[in-house]
Amino acid sequence: MFPIPIQKRPLINRVSYKILVPVSLFIWLIPLLGIMLTSIRGLGDITAGNYWGMPSEFLLFTNIKEVFQNTPMLTYIINSFKITIPTVIGAVTISCMTGFALASYKFKANLFIFFTFIAGNFVPFQILMIPVRDLTFQMGLYDTVTGLVLFHVAFQTGFCTLFMRNFIKALPNELFEAARIDGTSEFNIFLKIVVPLTRPAIAALSVLIFTFIWNDFFWATVLIQGQHAMPITAGLKSLNGQWVTVYHLLSAGSIMAAVPPVIMFFLMQKHFIAGLTLGASKG
Amino acid sequence: MIWPIFNSLYISLLQWDGLSPAIYIGISNYIELLDDEYFYISLMNNLKWLIFFMLAVPIGLGLAIFLNQTIFGIRLIKSLFFFPFVISQVVIGIIFSWFYNPRGVIGPFLDKIGLSNYAILADENFATYGIIFAGIYPQIAYCMILYLTGLNNLNTDQIEAGRMDGAKGLSLFKNIILPQLKPATFLAIVVTVIGSLRSFDMVAIMTQGGPYGSSNVLAYYMFETALSEYGYRMGYGSAIAAVLFTIMMFYILFFIYRMYQSEKKGL
Numbered sequence: 001m002f003p004i005p006i007q008k009r010p011l012i013n014r015v016s017y018k019i020l021v022p023v024s025l026f027i028w029l030i031p032l033l034g035i036m037l038t039s040i041r042g043l044g045d046i047t048a049g050n051y052w053g054m055p056s057e058f059l060l061f062t063n064i065k066e067v068f069q070n071t072p073m074l075t076y077i078i079n080s081f082k083i084t085i086p087t088v089i090g091a092v093t094i095s096c097m098t099g100f101a102l103a104s105y106k107f108k109a110n111l112f113i114f115f116t117f118i119a120g121n122f123v124p125f126q127i128l129m130i131p132v133r134d135l136t137f138q139m140g141l142y143d144t145v146t147g148l149v150l151f152h153v154a155f156q157t158g159f160c161t162l163f164m165r166n167f168i169k170a171l172p173n174e175l176f177e178a179a180r181i182d183g184t185s186e187f188n189i190f191l192k193i194v195v196p197l198t199r200p201a202i203a204a205l206s207v208l209i210f211t212f213i214w215n216d217f218f219w220a221t222v223l224i225q226g227q228h229a230m231p232i233t234a235g236l237k238s239l240n241g242q243w244v245t246v247y248h249l250l251s252a253g254s255i256m257a258a259v260p261p262v263i264m265f266f267l268m269q270k271h272f273i274a275g276l277t278l279g280a281s282k283g
Numbered sequence: 284m285i286w287p288i289f290n291s292l293y294i295s296l297l298q299w300d301g302l303s304p305a306i307y308i309g310i311s312n313y314i315e316l317l318d319d320e321y322f323y324i325s326l327m328n329n330l331k332w333l334i335f336f337m338l339a340v341p342i343g344l345g346l347a348i349f350l351n352q353t354i355f356g357i358r359l360i361k362s363l364f365f366f367p368f369v370i371s372q373v374v375i376g377i378i379f380s381w382f383y384n385p386r387g388v389i390g391p392f393l394d395k396i397g398l399s400n401y402a403i404l405a406d407e408n409f410a411t412y413g414i415i416f417a418g419i420y421p422q423i424a425y426c427m428i429l430y431l432t433g434l435n436n437l438n439t440d441q442i443e444a445g446r447m448d449g450a451k452g453l454s455l456f457k458n459i460i461l462p463q464l465k466p467a468t469f470l471a472i473v474v475t476v477i478g479s480l481r482s483f484d485m486v487a488i489m490t491q492g493g494p495y496g497s498s499n500v501l502a503y504y505m506f507e508t509a510l511s512e513y514g515y516r517m518g519y520g521s522a523i524a525a526v527l528f529t530i531m532m533f534y535i536l537f538f539i540y541r542m543y544q545s546e547k548k549g550l
Contacts, residue, residue, distance in 0.1 A: 021354070031367075031375075032370075032378070034382070119539060240488065273432070
């Protein structure tokens with residue numbers, strides 16, 4: 001263990017550690033606590049400059065209701081789901097297959113394709129922006145949910161493939177060999193051996209992609225213009241412009257945007273962290 | 284994936300507003316770029332982002348070491364520390380711009396130190412730092428979680444052996460812990476560099492490059508020239524993107540080289 005476990009330290013250290021941890025946690029989360037507090041305030045508190053004191057009224061639900069009534073927030077949220085869920089399914093499905101192909105077949109272009117996928121990961125989005133936008137125009141997908149989903153899938157597949165390939169590579173190759181000798185078709189190997197064995201990786205990947213896509217802002221701004229297809233991140237941005245002074249509503253809206261990934265994170269915490277830190281333990 | 288890159292490089296040689304026919308103008312976009320004051324401001328800001336973002340790595344390491352204990356509820360505490368990373372950058376941006384608002388949260392504190400009505404995001408000299416500070420917040424969380432995993436996988440025997448030999452504190456950390464954390468450090472640096480170059484979201488939310496382009500970064504400047512109300516100069520925007528891409532390319536090649544080395548070892 002490093003550092004030395006706190007239990008082996010003198011009492012004074014133990015006590016101060018136990019005080020220090022919550023204190024630092026509190027400081028760390030001040031920005032988030034601030035926005036939560038604000039979201040339950042009424043307009044009165046905001047104009048009176050009461051930001052940190054006790055809220056004079058508890059208005060969280062009123063604020064949320066007001067957000068839903070006065071803004072297209074509900075549409076934004078539904079759009080976000082419509083964009084996120086198909087992307088996750090699409091990207092994960094494709095990358096399972098490409099990952100399997102890259103991990104278990106030896107062919108000349110293998111490493112090259114693999115490195116192309118990796119390189120694609122790091123390419124700044126901006127260089128793709130104009131051609132992609134043109135392409136969506138030409139395909140008639142500009143300003144539609146479908147267009148955004150298609151491009152998200154295309155971009156996320158790079159990362160997903162890298163992820164799946166490394167995971168499948170770590171599986172014992174003898175398994176596939178044995179199945180092949182028994183005359184199982186490649187597709188069945190994939191379906192009956194690879195997919196069940198990679199289930200943890202698939203879970204991790206799905207959670208990660210879910211948060212990435214949910215939080216995406218760049219592509220939503222570039223490929224979407226109208227409210228009908230706008231996800232919540234871009235929606236919040238436009239509300240940010242309109243509501244400079246009504247921070248309590250803005251806070252309520254922000255919280256709504258933050259809730260789904262947060263729930264996802266807490267439900268799937270183990271997978272989420274496993275996905276993010278893949279490679280942190282072994283080079 | 285590859286096709287759009289080349290297409291973009293091609294567009295950077297055109298004068299084109301996206302609608303009317305494009306005119307081939309060779310490298311004049313790049314020449315114009317050399318004289319563009321805003322381009323240099325953005326480039327410098329990118330550099331600032333990169334330098335200050337690197338702070339996320341040691342801070343994350345520090346936090347990870349601080350939290351790598353087993354006391355009651357530590358799991359929950361760790362995940363709460365990780366929280367900012369899960370939340371959208373848009374939300375983080377909104378929170379911080381509200382924070383910085385002089386009539387907002389920090390107002391009372393500013394009054395106390397005699398800086399009432401000071402708005403950092405409206406200050407040409409400091410707006411970028413304000414945004415970087417907001418941007419680094421989730422990044423620290425990410426680095427922290429990478430290091431926590433790294434610390435979990437440390438080789439206990441080596442540490443005990445080191446302690447037997449009398450290594451303590453800093454020397455133990457430097458000679459035994461840090462080398463073992465190398466993969467985590469590598470990954471943390473990789474994601475931090477990428478994060479700093481993708482500063483688009485934060486800038487778009489918090490200042491939109493203002494005041495007077497002083498907080499612009501290449502990514503946002505490019506977006507602004509190509510697709511915003513300042514006109515649709517696709518060619519010029521592409522030229523900016525090409526510069527960004529070139530910078531990134533060195534970095535990608537370095538990373539791929541590293542991957543290739545370890546891949547060769549593995550095969």
